[in-house]
Amino acid sequence: MMAEEKYTPQTWPADPExxxxxxxxxxxxxxxxxxxxxxxxxxxxxxxLALKNKGTHVTTNELFSLPLVFVMTMLLLTxxxxxxxxxxxxxxxxxxxxxxxxxxxxxxxxxxxxxxIYEFYHYVHEFDFGFTSSAFxxxxxxxxxxxxxxxLFGLGWITALIIRNAKRGLSLYNAPKYYVASLYWHFIDVVxxxxxxxxxxxxxxx
Amino acid sequence: MENNxxxxxxxxxxxxxxxxxxxxxxxxxxxxxFFTVISFVSxxxxxxxxxxxxxxxxxLLAGIQVIFQLYYFMHASHxxxxxxxxxxxxxxFAAFLTILAFLTIVWW
Amino acid sequence: xxxxxxxxxxxxxxxxxxxTVDHKKxxxxxxxxxxxxxxxxxxxxxxxxxxxxxPQFGFMSEETFNEMFTMHxxxxxxxxxxxxxxxxxxxxxxxxIGARDVAFPFLNSLGFWLFFFGGVxxxxxxxxxxxxxxxxxxxxxxxxxSEGHGIDYYTLGLQISGFGTLISGINFLVTIIxxxxxxxxxxxxxxxxxxxxxxSSLILFAFPPLTASIFFLMFDRLFTTNFFDVTAxxxxxxxxxxxxxxxxxxxxxxxxxxFGIFSEIISTFSRKRLFGYSSMVFATILIGFLGFxxxxxxxxxxxxxxxxxxxxxxxxxxxxxxxxxxxFNWLLTMWGGSIKIxxxxxxxxxxxxxxxxxxxxGVMQGIAPLDYQLHDTYFIVAHFHYVIxxxxxxxxxxxxxxxxxxxxxxxxxxxxxxxxxVLFFIGFHLTFFIQHFxxxxxxxxxxxxxxxxxxxxxxxxxxxxxxxxMGIAIVxxxxxxxxTTVKNQKVGNDPWEDGRTMEWxxxxxxxxxxxxxxxxxxxxxxxxxxxxxGNKGLTxxxxxxxxxxxxxxxxPVIISLGLFIAAFGMMYNPMNQVGDGKPWAIPVLIIGLxxxxxxxxxxxxxxxxxxxxxxxELMNDKHKGGIAS
Numbered sequence: 001m002m003a004e005e006k007y008t009p010q011t012w013p014a015d016p017e018x019x020x021x022x023x024x025x026x027x028x029x030x031x032x033x034x035x036x037x038x039x040x041x042x043x044x045x046x047x048x049l050a051l052k053n054k055g056t057h058v059t060t061n062e063l064f065s066l067p068l069v070f071v072m073t074m075l076l077l078t079x080x081x082x083x084x085x086x087x088x089x090x091x092x093x094x095x096x097x098x099x100x101x102x103x104x105x106x107x108x109x110x111x112x113x114x115x116x117i118y119e120f121y122h123y124v125h126e127f128d129f130g131f132t133s134s135a136f137x138x139x140x141x142x143x144x145x146x147x148x149x150x151x152l153f154g155l156g157w158i159t160a161l162i163i164r165n166a167k168r169g170l171s172l173y174n175a176p177k178y179y180v181a182s183l184y185w186h187f188i189d190v191v192x193x194x195x196x197x198x199x200x201x202x203x204x205x206x
Numbered sequence: 207m208e209n210n211x212x213x214x215x216x217x218x219x220x221x222x223x224x225x226x227x228x229x230x231x232x233x234x235x236x237x238x239x240f241f242t243v244i245s246f247v248s249x250x251x252x253x254x255x256x257x258x259x260x261x262x263x264x265x266l267l268a269g270i271q272v273i274f275q276l277y278y279f280m281h282a283s284h285x286x287x288x289x290x291x292x293x294x295x296x297x298x299f300a301a302f303l304t305i306l307a308f309l310t311i312v313w314w
Numbered sequence: 315x316x317x318x319x320x321x322x323x324x325x326x327x328x329x330x331x332x333x334t335v336d337h338k339k340x341x342x343x344x345x346x347x348x349x350x351x352x353x354x355x356x357x358x359x360x361x362x363x364x365x366x367x368x369p370q371f372g373f374m375s376e377e378t379f380n381e382m383f384t385m386h387x388x389x390x391x392x393x394x395x396x397x398x399x400x401x402x403x404x405x406x407x408x409x410x411i412g413a414r415d416v417a418f419p420f421l422n423s424l425g426f427w428l429f430f431f432g433g434v435x436x437x438x439x440x441x442x443x444x445x446x447x448x449x450x451x452x453x454x455x456x457x458x459x460s461e462g463h464g465i466d467y468y469t470l471g472l473q474i475s476g477f478g479t480l481i482s483g484i485n486f487l488v489t490i491i492x493x494x495x496x497x498x499x500x501x502x503x504x505x506x507x508x509x510x511x512x513x514s515s516l517i518l519f520a521f522p523p524l525t526a527s528i529f530f531l532m533f534d535r536l537f538t539t540n541f542f543d544v545t546a547x548x549x550x551x552x553x554x555x556x557x558x559x560x561x562x563x564x565x566x567x568x569x570x571x572x573f574g575i576f577s578e579i580i581s582t583f584s585r586k587r588l589f590g591y592s593s594m595v596f597a598t599i600l601i602g603f604l605g606f607x608x609x610x611x612x613x614x615x616x617x618x619x620x621x622x623x624x625x626x627x628x629x630x631x632x633x634x635x636x637x638x639x640x641x642f643n644w645l646l647t648m649w650g651g652s653i654k655i656x657x658x659x660x661x662x663x664x665x666x667x668x669x670x671x672x673x674x675x676g677v678m679q680g681i682a683p684l685d686y687q688l689h690d691t692y693f694i695v696a697h698f699h700y701v702i703x704x705x706x707x708x709x710x711x712x713x714x715x716x717x718x719x720x721x722x723x724x725x726x727x728x729x730x731x732x733x734x735x736v737l738f739f740i741g742f743h744l745t746f747f748i749q750h751f752x753x754x755x756x757x758x759x760x761x762x763x764x765x766x767x768x769x770x771x772x773x774x775x776x777x778x779x780x781x782x783x784m785g786i787a788i789v790x791x792x793x794x795x796x797x798t799t800v801k802n803q804k805v806g807n808d809p810w811e812d813g814r815t816m817e818w819x820x821x822x823x824x825x826x827x828x829x830x831x832x833x834x835x836x837x838x839x840x841x842x843x844x845x846x847x848g849n850k851g852l853t854x855x856x857x858x859x860x861x862x863x864x865x866x867x868x869x870p871v872i873i874s875l876g877l878f879i880a881a882f883g884m885m886y887n888p889m890n891q892v893g894d895g896k897p898w899a900i901p902v903l904i905i906g907l908x909x910x911x912x913x914x915x916x917x918x919x920x921x922x923x924x925x926x927x928x929x930x931e932l933m934n935d936k937h938k939g940g941i942a943s
Contacts, residue, residue: 010217018286021492025417029488031290032518035297036480040522042301043559046308047530047541047552055540055547070246077242081235084279088228092221131539135547138539142529157918164919173921186280190272196242197268201249205257205264289491293515300519300606304559311610311618312551 005172012093016175023176030180034187041191044143045198052203056134058127060203069200072115073192079108080189083182090178095170098178102158105185109155116148140199147195150188157181234278241267333866335419336826340426341405341721345714347430348397354437355389356788358382363745363781366774369766379762380447381464385440387450388468391564392475393433395706399571400426400482402713403510405721407486409817409824410504412495412833412840412852417488419864420917425482427874432475435881439467449760451561454542454553458534463885463892469532470881474874476521476528483517486510495816496855497835501595504815504839505588508595509574512602513567519606520563527556536890554616558609566605569701570598572709573640576662579716580644582812583659584651587839590643597636597643604633614685623682630680637673641666654812657731661712664739665704672700675750690760693753699746711738711791719809723822724802730794734787741783748773748780814839819852820940827861830854830932830939852940861927872913880906 018024053059086101120141123129131141158181165174245264248255255263277283282291322330331339362382365373374382408416416422439445444462446452457465490503490511503511530541531553540546542553581588588594610618610626644666653659675697679685688694711734718726752773757764764770808818816833817824819841834855837843844852883903888895932939 014220015286025488025492028289028491029417029484031287032293032484032487035290035293036484036518036522038294038297039300039304039519040526042304043523043526043556046305047526049305050308050312050549050552051541051547054549055545066246066250070242073242073246074239077235077238080275080279081232084231084235085228088224088231091224131533132537135540135543135549138530138533138541138548142533160915160918173923183280186275189279190275193268193271193275197245197264201245201264202261204249205252205260293487293518296515297519303606304523307555307559307610308552311622312549312555313617 007093007170007172009093012170013172014091016090016170016172017179018176019172020176023172023179026176026180030183034183037187041143041146041194044139044146045194048139048143048199051135051139054135056129056136058129060199063123063127063129064200064203066200066204068115068119069196072112072119073196075108075112075115076189076192079105079112080186082108083185087179087182090170090175093170098170099162099166102162102178106155106158106162109151109158109185113148113151113155116144116151120145144195144199147188147191150184150191154181154185154188157184231278234274238271238274241271330866332871333868335415335423335864335866337404337408337416337419337422338721338823338826340422341401341403343426343430344397344401344404345721347426347433348394348401351389351393351433351437352395352398353788355386355394356785358386358389360781360785362386363778365762366764367778368775369771370763374762376762377447380760381445383760384446384449384452384464384468385437388436388446388472389433390702391450391568392472392479393429393436395568395702395710396479397429397433398710399513399568399706400429402575402710402717403486403506403571405717406817407507407510408489408493409720409820409828410507410815411490411493411498412816412829412835413489413493414828414832414861415864416485417493418485420867420870420922421481421485423867424870424873425478425485427870428478428481428877429475430478431874431878432471432473432478435474435878436467436471439464439471451557452531452553453550453557454531454534455550457531458542458891461892465531466535466885466890466892469528469535470884473525473528473532474877474881476525477877478874479517480521480525483514483521486514487518490514495829495833495835498840501592502835502838502840504574505577505591505594505598506571506574506815509570509577509598512598513570516563516567516570516602516605520560520567523556524560527553527560530556532884534891536884536887538889538891551616554613555609558612559606561612562609563602563605565698565701566601568706570601572706573598575709575713575716576644576665578815579658579662579712580647581839582716582810582814583654583656583662584648585654585812586647586651587814587842588643589646589649590639591838593639594643597639600636601633604629604636608633611680611682611685614682615689627680627682631677634673634677641670656715656810657726657728657735658712658716660732660735661708661715664735665708665712668700668704668708668742671747672697672704675700688753690758691753692749692757692759695759696746696749696753699749703742703746711735714791716810718798719805719822720817720820721823722799723804724798725805725809726798727794730790730797734791734794737783737790738787741780741785741787744780744783745777746780748776752777808841814842816840816852816940819844821937825935825937825939827863827927827939829941830861830935830937831858831941832856833940851938854941858929858932860929861932862924863927864924865922867917867922869913869917873910873917876906876909876911876913878906879909882906 013019017027082101082105086098086105089097089101129137131138161174161177161181245267248260248264252260276294281287331343334340361374362379365371365379367373404416404422408414442463444464444467446460446464446468448457448460448465452465452468490507494503530539533539534541534543540548542548542550544550577588577594608626608630610622611630614623614626675693679688679694679697715726715731718724752770755769755773757770764774805822807821809822810818813819819833820828831854833840833852836853840852880903883899883901883906886894886896886899887903888899
């Protein structure tokens with residue numbers, strides 16, 4: 001059927017992610033899911049704001065260090081751009097280039113995650129600031145940790161896509177999968193923009 | 207699908223169009239990096255700026271970055287995104303009410 | 315079930331239901347699953363009413379009473395009402411919009427199995443000793459101090475079934491957005507489809523806050539975090555807010571599809587187009603929108619402050635306006651119609667006054683100062699039973715009678731249906747009307763007994779008698795179902811003779827691919843239009859061609875089972891608050907999660923393109939699939 005058909009750059013459609021009904025369903029369904037995720041993260045943010053600096057021996061001002069957060073932010077923002085590149089090459093039917101840029105995205109994401117794990121380790125060992133230390137620490141780790149878990153899931157997802165499709169190239173069957181994965185990755189970045197602003201920067205201001 | 211009727215010229219036209227879009231996206235990226243740097247700087251040197259200015263200012267920058275992500279990186283400006291955007295904004299509305307409530311009517 | 319199905323072995327049928335991705339079969343699963351929990355919740359209700367039959371009756375201990383009303387509420391809302399509505403939505407909505415299935419058949423099945431395993435997990439609490447006992451709202455200050463693992467069954471079970479609900483919600487939204495037949499514009503969609511659409515968007519935005527807060531409660535109890543522990547800076551009001559930010563839209567998630575069912579029934583049996591269709595749609599959207607801004611009316615006595623109370627009071631009363639629009643539209647649909655009294659129509663007629671009573675008491679409670687008097691009394695119990703039983707349960711019973719032929723191909727007995735209705739209707743009012751007064755006379759809710767000589771004896775006695783009448787009514791309905799199934803008299807496409815929407819153009823039950831050719835929609839009440847023009851079926855929108863179908867799969871069961879197993883590991887982890895951590899807990903948790911995520915990985919790397927029914931086979935098929943030729 002259409003989904004398994006072989007394409008050339010000339011015959012490849014402009015919106016490969018929306019050519020099949022399955023693709024269109026994935027596209028809408030995933031956006032709706034992101035709408036729900038927005039409310040989920042809002043709930044975590046709301047809790048964080050309500051419990052900020054409550055019951056803790058170490059406040060945001062003493063805890064956070066901006067240079068590390070800045071590096072993490074740059075990594076994640078750049079990974080957002082590389083996944084845009086990947087989708088650009090998907091639309092131009094450059095399978096190899098698309099795979100390459102998704103691979104770079106995964107590398108950047110993995111570095112981000114490694115730094116986040118280091119950050120948490122640092123807080124636990126240097127500040128004795130664990131998950132169960134206080135209401136504030138619980139809210140902090142739940143918010144930032146949920147974001148980290150999303151990054152981890154995204155890494156696994158994109159890696160699986162890269163490996164699974166390495167030998168068979170682009171088709172209308174897997175194009176929507178790549179497209180949706182890139183939407184997910186951008187959403188992770190959106191959440192991070194609020195995390196670095198609301199949690200880290202405002203933690204230093206107040 | 208009318209694959210065979212697609213001419214070479216239309217492919218080139220499309221490529222030019224998406225190359226142009228790509229340039230816009232790169233520009234967006236540069237702006238986002240710029241905004242991020244401004245946010246960090248304004249907080250790092252917070253003895254220079256009053257904090258009741260910095261807080262709304264960096265929140266505004268974050269808001270602009272999110273708009274950039276949605277409309278340029280996630281292609282929400284393209285056709286066919288009416289329904290997704292309707293639901294995203296409904297989600298943002300519910301999110302806003304939740305955060306507003308937690309900033310105002312949760313006992314301290 | 316068709317004649318072919320009956321010849322197969324029990325094992326084959328069971329396997330078919332475990333692996334099915336067909337929305338019509340999943341509807342059956344939801345009906346059986348939800349029906350089972352409905353009976354369970356009903357038995358719990360009867361036990362509660364036995365305890366309250368007379369003053370200081372020692373039928374059960376106070377602890378058991380707490381567990382009983384907690385499980386009654388939780389079961390009825392999460393495991394009975396919602397799944398039963400999902401049963402009707404699954405059975406009908408794809409047919410109403412001219413689709414061959416839902417958008418994500420795999421996720422549809424996953425949604426059911428998550429709900430089912432979550433529900434089973436929650437009810438295992440009865441078998442293993444400690445049932446949840448902090449009320450269905452499970453307010454954090456109370457639930458943190460609940461002994462034993464009861465609350466953990468609540469959090470883990472609801473978390474699992476909540477994922478299932480969220481998945482089903484997204485599935486219905488995408489189905490309605492993308493899978494409508496040519497010509498089926500949004501403003502031609504039947505009301506049940508519209509209300510499903512709005513209820514699903516409420517699910518999408520209301521369940522994430524519940525997920526978040528259940529995680530907090532779970533972490534507090536199982537990993538000793540401090541979200542709600544005031545001594546470590548926590549705040550119990552957070553739980554109340556989140557629960558009601560979810561909980562208030564939840565009541566609209568229940569009532570909107572019920573409105574949809576009644577809209578279909580009333581217009582069918584008035585043999586008249588629904589009066590004010592576009593205002594009905596508008597009212598539905600408005601109720602959904604306002605539903606997110608009123609949650610704090612459950613918390614007037616929490617002490618949020620006068621400004622907050624005033625805002626939420628006004629917003630609450632505003633909801634009476636779109637609801638009133640709906641009531642008048644139903645009345646005006648019947649006005650001048652050629653009304654045919656059937657069992658579903660009787661429920662609809664009973665619903666309107668009953669629901670209005672529930673709505674009026676709701677506005678009374680919306681008045682914040684008055685709510686200080688009414689809060690936590692039986693007046694509240696009477697109110698929400700009037701809306702949930704008088705609205706949702708009536709709709710479920712009406713819908714079950716109305717759509718039974720479409721789901722199973724047989725007609726429930728009218729005579730027994732009338733008896734069920736009369737008993738249930740009288741029993742319902744007997745049970746709950748007097749509870750308004752019990753509340754006003756000062757009887758608090760959630761208290762295991764009362765003293766004699768305070769004027770509460772007779773009221774409670776009447777209430778209990780009513781509850782038993784409802785119980786008998788449900789038993790008669792079960793007998794009706796058994797008799798009908800045994801008789802197995804098949805009916806035609808349009809057994810009510812006045813079907814208006816597309817599902818009535820199909821066989822009862824529809825063939826597995828629903829529509830042989832995608833139908834063409836020319837207006838509201840598609841099938842009615844075709845009938846009025848003398849057509850025997852729907853107008854096709856496309857020539858006969860191969861039909862693409864999804865493959866059956868067992869994976870949803872395995873994914874859900876993995877979470878079910880992981881939940882035990884989670885509950886007995888060494889850090890849990892109860893202090894009975896087990897060495898096997900962490901391995902079990904990991905194994906469970908590996909099963910779930912491993913199956914998801916297999917699902918994503920193993921291609922599943924489905925299969926095609928060839929055109930030749932369709933031409934020889936004796937089923938018409940909705941098309942006249």
